[in-house]
Amino acid sequence: MPSLTISYRNLDPSPALETEVRRRFDKLMKLGRERLIACHVVISAPNRRRQQGKLYSVNLRLELPRGSLPVNRNPPLDHAHEDAHVAIHDAFDAALRRLAEFRRRLNGEIKTHAAKRPRLRAARDSHADEGES
Template sequence: MRQPLQIAFRNIDPSPALEHSIREHADKLDRYFGNILSKRVVFEVPHRHQHQGKQYTVQVALTVPGEELVVRSDKSGGHGHESADAAIRDAFDAARRTLERFAERHRHEVKAHASDAALP
């Protein structure tokens, strides 16, 4: 049974603009695999006192048949993004790539080698 999108904000007040952006990106994921059972997104501003500005991270968790796919928008070194939009974009780009790989495995779209085709 398909569940509605769940969005959580941590260490930041909920924003209608951020929520709208997250919903738009989440809706686009259905193009890559239509049988997503649930989508959960956590938009977070981690407590890091050594940074001057805010650092944003986004986690996207997708439940698909038989598996849960989880990605984060962290940059290398575990640092967040300085832009909320960039954090959302990067998290959903990673989710799309992960979902595409899952869909290929799910459909068993693995290339057969020429030598395999000759076997009886």
């Protein structure tokens, strides 16, 4: 079982937030299908002095056998992250997407685009010259 570390910045540890993180982590383990070594979660609130509009941010770092995968979910402008539970939900959804992309990249399933071909300007120029005659 991978280790889970939860840290709090500018807010007190909360059993409700910890329960939410553990629930989302379990779901990530079931759906991720990627072997995790560790998951570090940092839940932060901006400044304690502000009374309303406090937007939470959640940062995850997934440690995989082939490297580390950071997932940063900073507060959006629509104030949906005034609730820390919503911020946690969004961060773990982003982690699932990043894991899926990481897996596709490792399996070679992501399409690589060919280098841009040079434009055939000579053909266009020759047609323009024909019109001038």
